[in-house]
Amino acid sequence: MEYIDLRSDTVTKPSRAMRRAISKAEVGDDGFGEDPTVNRLQEMMAKILGKEDALFTASGTMSNQIAIKVLTRPGDEVILEVESHTYNYESGAPPVISGVQLRPLRGERGILTQEQIAQTIRGPDTPYLETKLVCLENTHNRAGGTIFPLEEMERIWELCQSKGIKVYLDGARLFNASVATGVSPADYARYSDAVSICLSKGLGAPVGSVLAGDKEFILQAKRARKLLGGGMRQVGILAAAGIYALENNLERLAEDHQKARFFAEQVNGLGGIEIDLEFVQTNLVVMNLANSRLTVGQAIEELKKEGVLVVRFGSQRIRAVAHLDVSMKEMRKAVEAFRRVFR
Ligand SMILES: Cc1ncc(COP(=O)(O)O)c(C=O)c1O
Secondary structure, three states: OOOOOOOOOOOOOOHHHHHHHHHHHHOHHHHHHHOOHHHHHHHHHHHEEEEEEEEOOOOOHHHHHHHHHHOOOOOOOEEEEEHHHHHHHOOOHHHHOOOEEEEEEOOOOEEOOHHHHHHOOOOOOOOOEEEEEEEEEEEEEOOOOEEOOOOHHHHHHHHHHHHHOEEEEEOOOOHHHHHHOOOOOOHHHHHEEEEEEEOOOEEEEEEOOOEOOHHHHHHHHHHHHOOOOOOOOOHHHHHHHHHHHHHHHOOOHEEEEHHHHHHHHHHOOOOHHOOHHHHHOOEEEEEEOOOOOOOHHHHHHHHHHEEEOOOEOOOOOEEEOOEEEEOHHHHHHHHHOOOOOHO
């Protein structure tokens, strides 16, 4: 059966045109900094993010872990949101790789406030441990693709600057935030010491993430990437996909947001499905099934029988994601399937 796959924006497959770009890529040994396509991707991304330099990495998780490693020392405390990707889905890496202690705070829909962070920070005057890094996520995955407001990022940045605390932005889907709000990626990235972007989510590339920061940060990030086994060689064949994605798939993220909103409006209320439409801000749609006759497991099974794939998102929720490889027509078909399942 041909499924309409709404599980994630990571399920997209490289298009023919992207594959052509891959096959034409000029390559060299990136270990010597000699892959022209990787270098071009890194320069493009540094420019888009308004940072001095950038580094291609294997995954969003690797970018996050490199950034934490470079911006902290063992024994430091890192503040992050309790539902963040780093806290939930990265195999408990920060204490293992960087020896840091994580201090999760619960945000409102993934959004932390300056006040919350101010109340939590441990300064240099304590004999115990010191807060050295704050990690933010924009858009926020587990909160359903919510956008971190620029003004709050600025306030948090100012607080952290005044306390000598670094700020890292997990911007796996920062371009979704940017396309939705009109705020440039560089304006978001301005309020961070380092930022990462995923190429393999809404942008539709098969692999990769790019980490950006100042030159010193990127030099140290290269060492940390090597330590993690992430130094690669003729990797221009992957960077070419990233360049293609930046040149062709960025503005079109707006279409994914339209598809997600259409879908959310249509399925909200069907057979007890509850969606907080105010928080369908980008391409992710989180549906609460607490008041449905179907459990999450049953809903996933029934939808699969109807040709639609979605994922479990906690005990009472499922998630659907609009992306490059689902058309509006397929989105309509998915709505029909939901109508049959949630009669
Ligand atoms: C916000 C966020 N950060 C980081 C990642 C990790 O990306 P990867 O799967 O490439 O390691 C994800 C993946 O979904 C994510 O949603």
